[in-house]
Amino acid sequence: MQGVPMLPMPPHVVDAVARSAGKVFPRQTRGCYALKSAIADQLRRRHGLSVNQDSDLLVTHGAQHGMSIALRGILSPGDEVLVPAPTYFFDAIVKMAGAHPIYVQTNPSDGWALPIDALSSAVTPATRAIIICNPNNPTGNVPTREELTALLKFAKVHNLYVFSDESYEDYFHDGPGYTPQMSLADIHNRLITVTSLSKNYAFSSWRVGYIHAPSDILEAIHPAFECDAINVGDIPQIAAEAALTGPRDWLDVEFVSFRSRRDLLLAEIRGAGFQVVTPRAGIFCYADLTPTGLQGHALEEALLDVGVPCSSGDRFYGNGGYARILYGGTAENIMRVGERLSLLQKL
Incomplete structure (x- = not known):
């Protein structure tokens, strides 16, 4: 990711x-x-x-x-x-x-x-x-x-x-x-x-x-x-x-797929029961994970326990119940994020 x-x-x-x-x-x-x-x-x-x-x-x-x-x-x-x-x-x-x-x-x-x-x-x-x-x-x-x-x-x-x-x-x-x-x-x-x-x-x-x-x-x-x-x-x-x-065609393999990968991650986050504002740019979604009741380092550790590496919102001087989730990985791995976030709801 x-x-x-x-x-x-x-x-x-x-x-x-x-x-x-x-x-x-x-x-x-x-x-x-x-x-x-x-x-x-x-x-x-x-x-x-x-x-x-x-x-x-x-x-x-x-x-x-x-x-x-x-x-x-x-x-x-x-x-x-x-x-x-x-x-x-x-x-x-x-x-x-x-x-x-x-x-x-x-x-x-x-x-x-x-x-x-x-x-x-x-x-x-x-x-x-x-x-x-x-x-x-x-x-x-x-x-x-x-x-x-x-x-x-x-x-x-x-x-x-x-x-x-x-x-x-x-x-x-x-x-x-x-x-x-x-x-x-x-x-x-x-x-x-x-x-x-x-x-x-x-x-x-x-x-x-x-x-x-x-x-x-x-x-x-x-x-x-x-x-x-x-x-x-x-x-x-x-x-x-x-x-x-020089030519930019070598970059197209990544850039042309960013929007579709973003949309896939958004669907997975929402499908797992969490809210997220649609990002208009970047390579990350900033998801509201406050329903878990976890904050900061505890949230990061819980995410790692289910296999999702993230940075919590307090690292960005915001709400520690949020997390930045990257979508630079493969479609297969992005879909796994949704499955793992669903596990987070059950902890």
Whole structure:
């Protein structure tokens, strides 16, 4: 029940790496020109974004690394960061920056939408930023363009940075689809987007991602990157450039089946007697298992006892009676989840 595509690299990526493995490269701390150019071209082609590859992009060791250095480059000790929850594991990297995460709960009754009113109530003089996950991990919510517009208007009123992890760009299944926050930079430009090739290009073994931000913000972030890593390895960057510019048919074996696998898991969860909001994106369902009466670690252990590996909702700073269940496995294994969840009801 994997959470990212686990695919062998295609020939065009392997060939690019083989041709370059014996070469020596000049150090380019913000990333090699070819990869940044490929990223900028993709952002223009897909989303109509105008990107200066020299000043607006920084290649990182994945989205987690990108978010960590972005937070450390921008935040100061004592700052507060609003975080709509449940959400991905940002807690430790916010605290590493000396800041305090303030979790603001979203609600399944409205599909886990961004809680603008609750965010407004949580603002204090120490509030400096917001972190969102777009699309959201673990709920699968995809903020609409209207929701993001409202969020950025709110951020502008309070002069807040908006950090957005947009690693699941290619995983939307329903609705109008994913809207990058950078497409709304005319509303508010204190924006930092991080993303990962691990999710969209099966690049977990290479650890490549990037930060997209206005040049003045990236200038503040870059020193934190240099303290960590100097630069990302040239060979992984060459592999990434080949993946971005080459054919995507090798990825279709996974991506074309995500919606059907999601629908299968939804049916199994509901068939076992539990409720779940249909995720519009991602590779996971966030199921309400509160009828079991179990929470947190106890819920995880009970799930493992019946053969279902999951993370409970409290790991995502939400309700500990919920669980994130992945649907990256085979149809046969997904159907087994339903059988095993039915056993959970009998414990």
